[in-house]
Amino acid sequence: MTSQPDDPEKLPVWCAGEEWCPVTTTAMLVGKKWHPVVIDRLLAQGACGFSELEARVDGISSKVLSDVLDDLESKQLIDREIVNEKPVRTEYSLTDHGASLESVIDAMHEWGEEHLVEVDDPSTSLA
Secondary structure, eight states: OOOOOSSTTSOOOTTTTOTTHHHHHHHHHHOSSSHHHHHHHHHHHOOEEHHHHHHHSTTOOHHHHHHHHHHHHHTTSEEEEEEOSSSOEEEEEEOHHHHTTHHHHHHHHHHHHHHOOOOSOGGGOOO
C-alpha cells in the first residue's frame, strides 16, 4: 500500500530526506528521451488530443507517445480527460506538478541552445 504525502503539493518518493533525492527524482521524471519534449509542447501550446500532440512532437511514433503519456500520467505530471463530444476524444493537459516543471524545461532548452551544435556526421553525435 502506498502512503500519501502529508503535503498534497508534494509527490511521494521513496528517497525523501536523502540529500541526493531531489536531483535524482527530477531526473527520473523528465530524464527519458521524449518526456521533456511532451511536457514542453503542452507548456507551450496547451492541452490537446493525441493526434495533435503526436504532430507537435516531430519524430515520435504513436506507440512511444502512448507509452510516454501513460508514464507521465502515472507520475502525476499530466491529466488524461475523456471529452464527451461526438466523436468522443481524449485530451491531455499538464497537472500543476507538470506545469511547475516549466523552469526546468526552460533551463534544459537554454543550456542546449548554449552548448550544443549540429554535426554533419551522426556517428559523432551524443544523441
